[in-house]
Amino acid sequence: MKVTVLQENLARGLSIVSRAVSPRSTLPVLANIMIASDEGRLRLSATNLELGITCWIAARIEEEGSTTVPSRTFSDLVNTLPADQVKLSLDTATQTLNIRGGTSTNDVKCIDAQEFPPLPVPDLKGAVQLNVADFKEMIQQVAFAASTDEARPVLMGVLVQVEKDKLTMAAADGFRLSVRKAVLGSSYGSFNAIIPARALNELARIAHDGEETIAMVVPKGRGQVVFRVKDVELVSQLIDGTFPDYHQIIPRNYKSRTLVSTASLLKACKQAEIFAREGSNVARLNIKSANGDMQPGEVEISATSEETGKNETIVEATVDGSGVLIAFNVKFLREVLEVVKSPNVALETGAANSPGVVRPVGDDNFLHVIMPMHLG
Numbered sequence: 001m002k003v004t005v006l007q008e009n010l011a012r013g014l015s016i017v018s019r020a021v022s023p024r025s026t027l028p029v030l031a032n033i034m035i036a037s038d039e040g041r042l043r044l045s046a047t048n049l050e051l052g053i054t055c056w057i058a059a060r061i062e063e064e065g066s067t068t069v070p071s072r073t074f075s076d077l078v079n080t081l082p083a084d085q086v087k088l089s090l091d092t093a094t095q096t097l098n099i100r101g102g103t104s105t106n107d108v109k110c111i112d113a114q115e116f117p118p119l120p121v122p123d124l125k126g127a128v129q130l131n132v133a134d135f136k137e138m139i140q141q142v143a144f145a146a147s148t149d150e151a152r153p154v155l156m157g158v159l160v161q162v163e164k165d166k167l168t169m170a171a172a173d174g175f176r177l178s179v180r181k182a183v184l185g186s187s188y189g190s191f192n193a194i195i196p197a198r199a200l201n202e203l204a205r206i207a208h209d210g211e212e213t214i215a216m217v218v219p220k221g222r223g224q225v226v227f228r229v230k231d232v233e234l235v236s237q238l239i240d241g242t243f244p245d246y247h248q249i250i251p252r253n254y255k256s257r258t259l260v261s262t263a264s265l266l267k268a269c270k271q272a273e274i275f276a277r278e279g280s281n282v283a284r285l286n287i288k289s290a291n292g293d294m295q296p297g298e299v300e301i302s303a304t305s306e307e308t309g310k311n312e313t314i315v316e317a318t319v320d321g322s323g324v325l326i327a328f329n330v331k332f333l334r335e336v337l338e339v340v341k342s343p344n345v346a347l348e349t350g351a352a353n354s355p356g357v358v359r360p361v362g363d364d365n366f367l368h369v370i371m372p373m374h375l376g
Contacts, residue, residue: 001035001036001037001063001064001065001066001067001088001089001090001092002061002062002063002065002087002088002089002090003035003037003042003059003060003061003062003063003087003088003089004059004060004062004085004086004087004088005042005057005058005059005060005085005086005088006058006083006084006085006086007078007081007082007083007084007085007086007101008083009057009058009059010042010057010078010086011075011078011079012057013042013044013055013057014033014044014071014074014075014078015075016044016053016055016206016232017033017044017045017046017053017054017055018033018046018071018075019046019053019202019205020046020047020048020051020052020053020202021033021046021048021071022047022048022049025048028111029068029111029115029116029117030047030048030049030117031070031071031072032046032068032069032070032071032110032111032116033045033046033068033069033071033074033075034046034066034067034068034113034116035066035067035068035069035088036065036066036067036113037059037061037063037064037065037066038056040059040061041056041057041058041059041061042056042057042058042059042061043055043056044056044057045116045119046071047117047119047235049117049237050196050236050237051196051198051199051202051234051235051236051237052119052234052235052236053202053206053232053233053234053235054119054232054233054234054235055231055232055233056231056232057231063089065090065092066113067090067092067095067097067110067111067112067113068110068111068112068113068115068116069097069108069110070108070109070110073108074099074108077099077106077108078099078101081099081101081102081104082101082102084101084102085101086099086100086101087099087100087101090110095109095110095111095112096108096109096110097110119235120219120222120224120226120235122217122219122226122228122233122235123217123219124215124217124226124228126188126217127215127216127217127228128162128167128184128188128215128216128217129184129185129186129213129214129215130167130184130213130214130215130216131185131212131213131214132207132208132209132211132212132213132214132229133209134182135204135207135214136204136207136209137341138167138169138180138182139158139169139200139201139203139204140204140339141178141180141339141366142158142169142170142171142178142179142180143158143171143197143200143201143204144171144178144335144339145171145172145173145176145177145178145335145336145368146158146171146172146173146197147172147173147174148173149173152174153239153240153241154194154239154241154242154243154244155171155172155173155174155244156196156197156198156239157171157194157195157196157197157238157239157243158170158171158194158195158196158197158200159171159192159193159194159243159246160192160193160194160195160225161190161191161192162184162188162189162190162191162192163190164187164188164189164190165183165184165185165186165187165188166181166182166183166184167181167182167183167184168180168181168182169181170243170246171197172244172246172249175329175332175370175371176332176336176368176369176370176371177246177249177250177368177369178336178366178367178368179246179250179366179367179368180365180366181365181366182365191218192243193218193225193238194238194239194240194241194243195225195236195238195239196236196237196239199225199234199236202234203227203229203234206229206232206234207229207232211229211230213229214227214228214229215227215228215229218238223237223238223240224236224237224238225238249355249369250357250367250369251348251350251354251355251357251369253350254321254348254349254350254357255321255322255324255349255350255351256287256289256319256320256321256322256323256324256348256349257319257320257321257346257347257348258287258297258299258317258318258319258320258346258347258348258349259317259318259319259320259344259345259346259361260299260315260316260317260318260344260345260346260347261315261316261343261344261345262337262340262342262343262344262345262360263343264315264316265299265301265315265337265345266334266337266338267313268299268301268313268315269283269301269330269333269334269337270334271301271311271313272301272302272303272311272313272330273303273330273331273334274303274308274311275303275304275305275308275309275310275311276303276305276330276331277331278305278306278307278308279305279306280329280373281329281330281331281332282303282327282328282329282330282373282374283301283302283303283327283328283329283330283333284300284301284302284303284325284326284327284375285299285300285301285325285326285327285328285347286299286300286302286323286325287299287317287319287323287324287325287326287347287349288300288319288323289319289320289321289322289323290318290319296316296317296318297316297317297318297319298314298315298316298317298319299314299315299317299347300312300313300314301313301314301315301330303330324349324350324351324352325352325375326349326351326352326356326372326375327352327372327373327374327375328356328370328372328373329370329371329373332370333358333370336358336368336370337358340358340360340366341360341363342360342361342362342363343361344360344361344362345358345359345360345361346358346359346360346361352372352375353372354372355369355370355371355372356369356370356372357369357370358370
């Protein structure tokens with residue numbers, strides 16, 4: 001193999017695929033990145049057997065070939081080379097890759113490409129086409145609510161449902177639930193899949209807003225999902241199992257609906273979290289409805305810590321219904337407010353022991369359910 005490639009293209013490609021490299025694996029080849037000539041371009045691939053990322057970059061191919069290079073060594077080295085051409089040539093007999101850039105010459109020991117697990121070649125016919133900016137926003141509003149507890153693998157995923165021209169994503173960790181809906185540009189069949197939240201977060205990181213569409217395909221009987229965006233392909237194993245019926249968690253009615261500025265409530269939650277994080281992240285929300293015409297409604301957010309002290313912030317609000325005193329995990333409340341795009345947000349509450357629902361005002365496509373905490 002003899003290849004000439006621009007340093008910045010190679011560095012960018014390596015930064016994309018290296019996120020799929022397995023840091024701890026019994027198979028040494030999984031710590032490597034596969035590089036191969038592919039129809040006039042250079043293909044870079046990495047996998048940890050659950051997630052695989054492939055990236056194609058422009059290159060001048062003088063001699064076809066492939067090998068696998070230790071990811072960390074290769075990435076660190078390329079990042080230190082001058083922003084100019086990098087020449088790669090492989091000695092197949094010794095599996096040594098010679099890397100030249102500027103006045104620097106390096107020989108890196110590689111592992112034969114034959115030992116690298118094959119990544120699927122997907123058929124993107126009939127793939128669901130998703131707008132990049134919209135899909136990234138959906139991931140941002142849902143994936144954070146997925147669980148990180150390996151004891152419940154189903155909850156470590158995001159349920160993705162396609163029903164004709166409607167797309168729904170949902171994630172829950174037992175303490176909160178995020179649901180986001182969107183309308184697709186065309187009508188597709190219907191399917192649902194539980195995709196690891198980590199894979200979706202990686203996809204959101206890879207896809208750039210300037211790019212038009214992401215293609216998503218779930219090949220039948222393979223237990224995988226494939227995403228293709230411009231010159232990058234991401235393959236992830238699906239999570240086996242049945243996602244809980246999340247519709248049952250969403251409260252049907254409420255006793256009070258509190259409208260408040262998203263930015264003001266977020267700021268108050270950040271302040272409360274400074275004091276609440278010492279303990280179990282509990283913040284109390286005392287929602288007070290308007291008292292006649294003189295007194296507008298308000299939300300009093302407070303947190304107390306035996307070590308640090310206490311905090312109390314009052315935020316003006318429009319309260320429809322009766323007042324309520326309720327406690328939430330303030331970190332969870334902050335995290336949902338950070339992904340709300342509308343200037344105002346509605347908090348729907350029933351009683352101190354029933355879940356609260358957060359909805360952006362003027363946007364029916366997103367809702368977030370958050371379980372209450374013991375007032376203590």
